[in-house]
Amino acid sequence: TETIEVNASNIATLENSFITIIDESNNISSEDNLSIYIDVINNDLGPGDYQFAIINTTENNERTPMIGFQDDPLFENLEGGIYTIIVNDKNGCSPDTTLEVSVIQFPKYFTPNADGYNDTWVVKGANKTFYPNASINIFNRYGKLVAQEPIDSQGWNGMYQGKLLPSDDYWYNITLVPPENSGRPIINKKGNFSLMRK
Structure with a gap:
């Protein structure tokens, strides 16, 4: 046995x-x-x-x-x-x-110097699967709209109409809308971040 x-x-x-x-x-x-x-x-x-x-x-x-x-x-x-x-x-x-x-994380800065690190400003953790409807708007310190980014883009590269914008603080106004049956709330966030050119 x-x-x-x-x-x-x-x-x-x-x-x-x-x-x-x-x-x-x-x-x-x-x-x-x-x-x-x-x-x-x-x-x-x-x-x-x-x-x-x-x-x-x-x-x-x-x-x-x-x-x-x-x-x-x-x-x-x-x-x-x-x-x-x-x-x-x-x-x-x-x-x-x-x-x-x-x-979700909203970076506090980015450095668009083409070194492969933090070259664009992008909402981390947000994509079309989790937030199929989204609005990502970026403004300069005077309230002028300088970028509107799709949710699945590589992020904002610090340019406006083909020109490099200067090192400065910029502001975002973001709405992230999850699928209806997900049980997750709609996210509305405003804040600022720094563009740093080196």
Whole structure:
């Protein structure tokens, strides 16, 4: 005879309602600590022994390194982007459960010097999938409209009618409208950022 221990397990259940995102789109935001939290206390993910990871998928669809796997369902000190949450069963029950979420961030500056870093000003974490209707308007300090950017553009390059605009503070007025059945609120944000030419 042989005694075998059987542990109950199942592929994790993960829904948008289980997730709390702290980002710059909501009133509980903190510029210094964007975060993703999976509420495993009030939601039943299943009978498995789960661990958690996230991956930030950048605009060019390359994946940055995975954060996790970890037992703690909290990920802090993030930057804006589209993240894939991965829930994995430690005992090997597969496949993993995944869910894409949006973490919104409005950059405080950009440097359009063609070095490949911060060359455009773009709302991080916003795309047509999460916000199919959007209005992104950029103004100079006198209130003149200098750019209107589509949601899936590469961002504003610091030009107006083919001319380079100077280093200065600029203002944005943004509306992001999610799909009707998403349960997410419409985002209306105003703020400023700096164009820095070096």
